[in-house]
Amino acid sequence: MADQIPPCPECGSEYTYEDGGIVVCPMCNHEFAPGASSDAEPEARVFRDSVGNELADGDTVTVTVNLDVKGGSPIKRGTKVPKIKLLDEPVNGHDISATVPGAGQMYLKTSVVKKA
Numbered sequence: 001m002a003d004q005i006p007p008c009p010e011c012g013s014e015y016t017y018e019d020g021g022i023v024v025c026p027m028c029n030h031e032f033a034p035g036a037s038s039d040a041e042p043e044a045r046v047f048r049d050s051v052g053n054e055l056a057d058g059d060t061v062t063v064t065v066n067l068d069v070k071g072g073s074p075i076k077r078g079t080k081v082p083k084i085k086l087l088d089e090p091v092n093g094h095d096i097s098a099t100v101p102g103a104g105q106m107y108l109k110t111s112v113v114k115k116a
C-alpha cells in the first residue's frame with residue numbers, strides 16, 4: 001500500500017490524515033512529512049565507471065575496451081564518447097545511452113568506460 005498514511009510518530013495514533021503534502025495527527029496536532037523517516041524513498045542511483053569514478057549526465061567518457069558492434073564497425077579502445085546520458089532503467093544491462101562518434105547512438109555499460 002503505497003498510499004497508506006503512517007501513524008503519528010508522537011502519540012502513535014492511526015487517525016492521521018494527509019493535508020497538502022504533510023500528515024496531520026488530530027489527536028496531538030503533530031504535523032510531519034510522510035516518509036521522511038522511513039526508507040520508502042529510493043536513493044538516487046550512483047553510476048561509477050570502470051575505475052570507480054562517479055559519472056553524471058553530460059560527462060565525456062573514454063571506452064576502455066574494444067567493443068564489437070552488431071552490424072557496424074567496432075568501437076576501438078580509447079574512443080571518446082561525449083555527453084553521455086545515464087539510464088535509471090538499464091537497457092539489456094546497459095546503463096549509458098550515448099552517441100559514439102562515427103558509430104551513432106548506442107547503449108554502453110559503465111563497466112567499459114572511464115571518465116575522460
Ligand SMILES: [Zn+2]
Binds near residue numbers: 026028
Ligand atoms: Zn499524534
